[in-house]
Amino acid sequence: xxxxxxxxxxxxxxxxxxxxxxxxxxxxxxxxxxxxxxxxxxxxxxxxxxxxxxxxxxxxxxxxxxxxxxxxxxxxxxxxxxxxxxxxxxxxxxxxxxxxxxxxxxxxxxxxxx
Amino acid sequence: xxxxxxxxxxxxxxxxxxxxxxxxxxxxxxxxxxxxxxxxxxxxxxxxxxxxxxxxxxxxxxxxxxxxxxxxxxxxxxxxxxxxxxxxxxxxxxxxxxxxxxxxxxxxxxxxxx
Numbered sequence: 542x543x544x545x546x547x548x549x550x551x552x553x554x555x556x557x558x559x560x561x562x563x564x565x566x567x568x569x570x571x572x573x574x575x576x577x578x579x580x581x582x583x584x585x586x587x588x589x590x591x592x593x594x595x596x597x598x599x600x601x602x603x604x605x606x607x608x609x610x611x612x613x614x615x616x617x618x619x620x621x622x623x624x625x626x627x628x629x630x631x632x633x634x635x636x637x638x639x640x641x642x643x644x645x646x647x648x649x650x651x652x653x654x655x
Numbered sequence: 656x657x658x659x660x661x662x663x664x665x666x667x668x669x670x671x672x673x674x675x676x677x678x679x680x681x682x683x684x685x686x687x688x689x690x691x692x693x694x695x696x697x698x699x700x701x702x703x704x705x706x707x708x709x710x711x712x713x714x715x716x717x718x719x720x721x722x723x724x725x726x727x728x729x730x731x732x733x734x735x736x737x738x739x740x741x742x743x744x745x746x747x748x749x750x751x752x753x754x755x756x757x758x759x760x761x762x763x764x765x766x767x768x769x
Contacts, residue, residue: 574756583761632698643689646698
């Protein structure tokens with residue numbers, strides 16, 4: 542597609558429920574990144590995909606968080622047993638490579654856990 | 656490892672005044688450096704990037720940044736602020752080579768006063 546598409550744009554869920562966030566990168570972009578942005582904070586790195594492998598999962602906050610990617614296409618970020626501290630905007634970005642091209646970001650999914 | 660420090664979480668300028676947003680980085684290897692802008696309820700948009708070519712980098716919307724290795728800085732400037740420049744600005748760094756995602760600063764919110 543023309544840009545990075547994320548869905549849903551907004552998600553309200555009850556504490557303890559599981560949620561799935563979706564990211565559709567720009568066609569041909571081999572690298573895909575997930576970041577979390579808490580209110581008034583910077584971007585916190587979660588996980589990075591090169592193709593469908595994840596060389597760097599170091600940012601996933603706990604084992605409740607997981608992500609997968611199908612080929613060089615869609616990625617899903619799953620949060621199990623959501624907690625209130627998971628409330629944030631989850632941003633996805635893609636790039637041609639991991640180097641100096643810079644990222645194209647989606648508009649994010651705003652997750653609210655009540 | 657890389658890190659970024661943005662001095663000042665909030666900067667306020669008058670319309671028509673100089674904009675200066677400060678960014679200092681730490682990197683054990685030659686860096687790539689980026690500035691992104693985030694408008695309310697949107698994802699991040701790339702303003703400009705330094706990838707080891709010219710040290711003075713020009714970006715969109717009249718912004719520019721200068722890479723100063725001796726000062727480990729990459730400050731963002733614009734000669735004359737416009738009301739539409741009001742947004743959150745993020746500085747980011749990644750390794751020139753190697754497999755490292757972008758590391759972002761905490762952001763600086765720019766307000767423009769009429």
